[in-house]
Amino acid sequence: ASLLLVAGFETTVNLIGNGVAALLDRPDLWRRLVDDPGLAERAVDETLRQDSPVQLTGRTPTRDLEVDGHTIPAGTGVVVLLGAANRDPAVFERPDEFDLDRPNPRDHLAFGSGIHSCPGRALAELEGRLALESLATRLPRLARGGRETMASGVVLHGRRTLPVRLAG
Numbered sequence: 001a002s003l004l005l006v007a008g009f010e011t012t013v014n015l016i017g018n019g020v021a022a023l024l025d026r027p028d029l030w031r032r033l034v035d036d037p038g039l040a041e042r043a044v045d046e047t048l049r050q051d052s053p054v055q056l057t058g059r060t061p062t063r064d065l066e067v068d069g070h071t072i073p074a075g076t077g078v079v080v081l082l083g084a085a086n087r088d089p090a091v092f093e094r095p096d097e098f099d100l101d102r103p104n105p106r107d108h109l110a111f112g113s114g115i116h117s118c119p120g121r122a123l124a125e126l127e128g129r130l131a132l133e134s135l136a137t138r139l140p141r142l143a144r145g146g147r148e149t150m151a152s153g154v155v156l157h158g159r160r161t162l163p164v165r166l167a168g
Contacts, residue, residue, distance in 0.1 A: 012124050014053035014151075014158025016131045019043055021162055022051060022098045023132075024144050029100055033132065034140040040132040042100050044125055048086075049108035050098050055083040055157045057112065083157065085109050143167035 023030045023043060033039050057080050065072045072078060086108045087095035093102075111118040118124070135142060145165030151158050 008120055008123070010156060010158075011053040012127050014156060015044070015047060015124060015128045017159045017162050018051040018053065018157070019047035019128060019132055020135065020142075020164070021148065021159060022047055024142065024164070026098060027143070029098065030136075030142070032100060033136045037133040037136045039100055040129045040136065041125075042102075042105055043132050044128040045105035045108065046098055046100060046102060047128070048110035049092065049102075049105065050086065050096075051157065052083050052086055052108070052110040053156060053158055054110065056081050056155055057116075059116070082109050082112075139166065141166045141168055 023033060029043075033043060059078050059080055061072055061074055061076065061078065063074045065074075086092070089095050091107055092104070111121040111124075142164055143166070144163065146163035148162045149160045151160040
């Protein structure tokens with residue numbers, strides 16, 4: 001039950017906070033979202049790619065596995081750095097840039113992949129999209145209102161605080 005609570009709540013809060021922070025850091029992108037709230041889905045995918053709420057996960061192969069010329073013996077614990085994979089320049093052009101026009105925004109691994117894909121993916125994406133659409137529609141003059149503080153943690157990544165204000 002605790003895992004489901006964290007997986008379904010804290011990660012979604014971090015997704016929304018990370019997305020709002022990225023958009024407010026680029027007022028031109030925030031304005032695009034305000035003008036076209038339909039871009040919220042792309043903004044969610046780009047947030048999940050660039051600033052994923054879950055930065056790493058663990059896996060244990062059930063058989064020997066070769067990765068990039070290295071053998072990982074069956075039963076050996078492996079840490080998979082999702083945040084790093086989501087910025088792989090072989091997959092994403094300009095990986096450190098938040099880009100609402102990215103041609104492959106859904107190629108991120110923020111929810112894992114295959115049989116190890118998060119069962120809450122659709123709900124998290126829906127919550128993120130609805131939150132960004134609502135903020136852009138109801139608070140179009142939203143702007144940063146002070147210095148953010150980051151939450152501490154290695155696995156989960158997000159903001160403890162994200163002060164905002166209404167500009168103009």
